[in-house]
Amino acid sequence: MRAFLLLFLVGCTHDIEAYRPSDVKSARNLDVLFVLDDSADRASYAAMESQLDVLQTRLAETDGQLPSLHVGVVTTDLGVSGTLDTVPGPAVDGCSGDGKGGKLQRFASSASADYLEDLRGADGTRTRNYSSDDLTLELGELTNPAAAGAGCEYEQPLEAMRRALDPATNPGFIRPDAMLSIVFLTNEDDCSLSRGAMLDPSDGTLGPSSDYRCTAQGVVCDPDEPGTEGKKFNCRPREGSQFMVDVSEYEAFLNGYKPDRKDISVAAVAGPRSKFVVRNIGGPTLQPSCQGTSGSALPAVRIGALVDSFGGAMIDSCTQEGAYQQIAAPIVERQRTCFPSMTAASEPDCTVVEVAGDTELELDRCTTGDAGPCWYSYTDAAACPSGGNIGVAIKRGTTSAPEGSRLEARCFVR
Secondary structure (H helix, E strand, O other): OOOOOOOOOOOOOOOOEOOOOOOOOOOOOEEEEEEEOOEOOOOOOHHHHOOHHHHHHHHOOOOOOOOOEEEEEEEOOOOOOOOOOOOOOOOEOOEOOOOOOOOOOOOOOOEOOOOEEEEEOOOOOEEEOEOOOOHHHHHHHHHOOOOOOOEOOOOOHHHHHHHHOOOOOOOOOOOOOOEEEEEEEOOOOOOOEOOHHHHOOOOHHHOOOOOHHHHHHHEEEEOOOOOOOEEOEEEEEOOOOOOEOOHHHHHHHHHOOOOOHHHEEEEEEEEOOOOOEEEEOOOEEEOOOEEEOOEEEOEOHHHHHHHHHOOOOEEEOOOOOOHHHHHHHHHHHHHOOEEOOOOHHHOOEEEEEEEEOOEEEEEOEOOOOOOOOEEEEEEOOOOOOOOOOEEEEEEOOOOOOOOOOEEEEEEEEO
16 A cells, blocks of 8 residues: 655744644555344344445545445354354254354345455456446345345354454455454344353253343343343443353454554444343343334343444444444544644645655645545544544545655645
């Protein structure tokens, strides 16, 4: 990837305010992994599908094009085999063997591989591995597939994520130089098993055979009285469970997955954690924490803890409002060039020069309808949270930067 350098004019007079040097960034390669609940009572993600134009618009804001994309979907169905099991246990509730084993699923996508590939070329063209030539259509087929809905009722999204990111499971999907965005799509909490014996319906010591076993073994609240009715407080992942993998293990896995953990964003479209209520209807059951047009959802305590550790967004599964806006924000933030001290009243005066060997080309400031290359300033509270939320970016359009070139920009305000 080319290195872009932003140099600021440092004035000697009192009426010039200069800013710390910062890179003018170009769009980074981006790998997106969706972890999709494919159980029979899964939620609908039609509300999110209608927002896919928002995702594409935001991702193209860095320099006028989408980054080079890999997009894959793995389901939460890992059958009845825990991470410590040598062989899977007996089948139960649509769960058997290793399920889909963390392998990427194509569903109805026309992609020629198990993941969607949409790469930007040096001349602004796109190289795609799908025949429809419609990225929105393909993303909809992957994230809201009509074919999903017969998977295991004991969802294991966190372990499915870990297995999907193993290059041995899905070779070629994850690129070392790419940013990674992980998005969980589920209306239930995580039930990643260390021992599949937890699902054994004949073991009465674990209570009735239901997904409340995942709650009792995987979540602890105040008071710590699993199965008792009423509203619970301070609910958090239970560590050291005999049957379930600690959430901290998945956090440690992701912490070491990239050289810079800031290259990883984690978000979830799941049930809010603010309402955690247990009812007894012939056995303990967890009450939905939301109900809406997209269905109902249970409080996602374990998933939420992992999302929190990466500063990500927890999006209400029942409304899915602003989903892709929130998912895209941390990705865009890492690719924006921000001026933390600048305000709207101190609009930057910049000279932006593209340097290629002995040749220098000064770029104009973008005007309405300008195809580029040109530079522009923007206001983005999500990506640039400090000061006046102002930054500067380069619009490339369909042109490409000369080989080995760099950008030198000198910006100041009076």
